[in-house]
Each structure stands twice: as C-alpha cells, then as structure tokens.
Amino acid sequence: MDRRDLLRAVAALPLLRAALPDPAFAQTYPVRNITMIVPFPAGGQADLAARPVAMALERILGKPVIVDNRAGGGGGSVGNAAAARAEPDGYTLLMTLSSLAVLPEADRLFDRPVAYEVSQFMPIARVLADPTLLAVPASSPWKTAQEFVEDARRRRGQITYGSSGPYGTLHVAMEMFASSADIKLLHVPFRGAGPALTALLSGTVQAIAAAPGTLKPQVDDGKLRVLGNCGAQRIASFPDVPTFQELGYKDVEMYIWAGLFAQSSLPAPVATRLREAMAQVMMSPDVLKAFDTSGSLVAYQDAPAFSAFIAADSARLIAAVKKIGKVE
The missing domain is CATH 3.40.190.150 (Bordetella uptake gene, domain 1)
Structure with missing residues (x-):
C-alpha cells in the first residue's frame, strides 16, 4: 500500500x-x-x-x-x-x-x-x-538452491534445518519446499525464529527459512548466504536471489x-x-x-x-x- x-x-x-x-x-x-x-x-x-x-x-x-x-x-x-x-x-x-x-x-x-x-x-x-527465504551459513558448500537440492537428494534426511516450532511458519515453508523439490530434510524445532537463527549461526543446524528482516543483518555481515525466495517475486533487499518458482518449484509460495x-x-x-x-x-x-x-x-x-x-x-x-x- x-x-x-x-x-x-x-x-x-x-x-x-x-x-x-x-x-x-x-x-x-x-x-x-x-x-x-x-x-x-x-x-x-x-x-x-x-x-x-x-x-x-x-x-x-x-x-x-x-x-x-x-x-x-x-x-x-x-x-x-x-x-x-x-x-x-x-x-x-x-x-x-x-x-x-x-x-x-x-x-x-x-x-x-x-x-x-x-x-x-x-x-x-x-x-x-515478507516472503520466507532459504538461508545457509556462508561457509556452507551450497552456493545455489540447486546445489542444496542435489546434495539433499544424495543424503536424504541428513541435512538439518531449524524452525520456530512444529507447524510454525518456518516449518511449513521448508516442508513446502522439500515436498516440491522431492527431498527429505531433518527438522529441528526451536521456540522461535530467533533461537533457530542462533542455532544456524552456531552450526547446530545447516539451514533455515526466515524473513528478510531476520536474515539481512547476518547476510550483510558475511555470516549467511540466501539461496532462494519463497515469494512470487524477487524483493528489493535481496534482488539477486531467485524465487523458487523461477527455479521450477511452481507450488512453493510462502509469506x-x-x-x-x-x-x-x-x-x-x-x-x-x-x-x-x-x-x-x-x-x-x-x-x-x-x-x-x-x-x-x-x-x-x-x-x-x-x-x-x-x-x-x-x-x-x-x-x-x-x-x-x-x-x-
């Protein structure tokens, strides 16, 4: 508006x-x-x-x-x-x-x-x-969402991700993506997005889906990398990050x-x-x-x-x- x-x-x-x-x-x-x-x-x-x-x-x-x-x-x-x-x-x-x-x-x-x-x-x-964004540590081997998907297909159920709790927004976003990409990830629930982000930064989990405002300070500091956008359109704060729909995952849309x-x-x-x-x-x-x-x-x-x-x-x-x- x-x-x-x-x-x-x-x-x-x-x-x-x-x-x-x-x-x-x-x-x-x-x-x-x-x-x-x-x-x-x-x-x-x-x-x-x-x-x-x-x-x-x-x-x-x-x-x-x-x-x-x-x-x-x-x-x-x-x-x-x-x-x-x-x-x-x-x-x-x-x-x-x-x-x-x-x-x-x-x-x-x-x-x-x-x-x-x-x-x-x-x-x-x-x-x-805001659309949810898939983020991983900057030190991770995945530079793109496709690399993440290919690795997850090789190691089904081994890549961990954090969420704000079962059936919370972050959990639903990741499961929506996993279903569309035909991959299996290991869900690790926390009490909120803040603790889940802390777990990602400490290496306790390997990925997270979160809002741009939650991720941007860590991305700007070089600690995290964003691989994909669950929205229907790219966003100004992460203009180079493709949407999952652009990447072929047509039924992934989560805000x-x-x-x-x-x-x-x-x-x-x-x-x-x-x-x-x-x-x-x-x-x-x-x-x-x-x-x-x-x-x-x-x-x-x-x-x-x-x-x-x-x-x-x-x-x-x-x-x-x-x-x-x-x-x-």
Whole structure:
C-alpha cells in the first residue's frame, strides 16, 4: 500500500467511527498501560514488527505499550492462546504471524485439545508480509538452491534445518519446499525464529527459512548466504536471489506476515480507535525507517482487507499442513 492509499484509509475511518455506537467509550480509551503479546522470543519477524509499532502506538495513544515476548508451545501457540483468553477491553493486543491459523489445525491433526480458535480474534491491521527465504551459513558448500537440492537428494534426511516450532511458519515453508523439490530434510524445532537463527549461526543446524528482516543483518555481515525466495517475486533487499518458482518449484509460495489482533468481542469503538491509530503508525517515519533498515517492506492493510487476506492465506496454509501430515 502506497502513501496515497494510506491517506485515503485514514480519511475514511472517521466516517466509520461516526456509524458506531458509544463514541464516548472510545474517547476514554486508553486509560492505562497496554500489553502487546508477541508469542515468540526476541529476534524473529513478530518481534521485529512489534517493537517499532509499539513505540509509535505509545506516542499516538498516550499510554505505554509494553511488548511481552511470551514464547512456548511451538509456533506461537502459548502466546496466541493467552491473548485469546484476555479480557476484550483493548488492553491486551497480539502481534503474531501467519501460523495463527495453522496451529489449531495441527492440534486437530494430533487429536489434541485446541489451544484457541482463529474466530476468537479480531484483525486490526496487517503490518508486514515478507516472503520466507532459504538461508545457509556462508561457509556452507551450497552456493545455489540447486546445489542444496542435489546434495539433499544424495543424503536424504541428513541435512538439518531449524524452525520456530512444529507447524510454525518456518516449518511449513521448508516442508513446502522439500515436498516440491522431492527431498527429505531433518527438522529441528526451536521456540522461535530467533533461537533457530542462533542455532544456524552456531552450526547446530545447516539451514533455515526466515524473513528478510531476520536474515539481512547476518547476510550483510558475511555470516549467511540466501539461496532462494519463497515469494512470487524477487524483493528489493535481496534482488539477486531467485524465487523458487523461477527455479521450477511452481507450488512453493510462502509469506511470513505479521499483524495486530485483539479479541473478537472487543467493543467496536475501541476497535475503531485502534484501527485509526494503526493507520497513523504505518505512516510514521520512525516505523517506516525501522522496517526499511531491516529489509522488510511495509505491507499495511486495515481490518477489512486484512480479514480477506487472512481467509485466503489460511486456506492455502491449512492445505499445506494437511499435506505435511503428522510430524513430531
């Protein structure tokens, strides 16, 4: 979304607010600190999105917005569930990733109690939507994705990769690629993208699929090499990295989007206040600079467009999870 689209979105929001009941309720919000749950450790895409957004929201709303990294459960399920159970008053928000829709399906796949349902959440705004990138250590023997694939075919199940947890975004991306390339890799789950990246840098695992913002500082320092892009198009921060679709893996397409959510029963005036604030946040020079520096592109969507995007993206991801089947 360009600046003109953002300005149109901001201009339209007062009309929506006027149609909603009890505007005085929104005028009193917030009166205390707001907690923004991030269901992953520091260093991953959700955390990268949350921190500049929280700082900008704090300026706009006039109350502290505290980032709470609440990892656990694999793929972010513990933090997502905590946000789902919170009081729907606008004081507990969730900055999470596309795995939000995948994890309940994984619970059902294993006949486990479902930690939460997507229907418990109200989308407020999409912040980022980056393709996942396949990265390996700069010291590795693989200079191209094809070399990686050829080696993996020779040594089935021996090349290790890290993820943010079973059925998390990074896991699904790698299994989607492995299925398309007809290779078998060894999955090593961690509690988030940050720990998985640390494991890659230390040599504990040999590959990772992660967001551009997570990888770019390490690539710039000469520690990592990016071999492939799971998006439909090349990206400005890694213009020389081909997409997997370019390389012939036509069914590989995966994005790590980050978005802000509240509870589905949040009062409409508070939801509108948050949507208005997020429209301003996503035009903030500090936020735009933070994302640009990290190599991530702003991908703002207001609630209606974000809801439609989630529905389409979730259907594709759930189909991928069912294809992956049960994994430990």
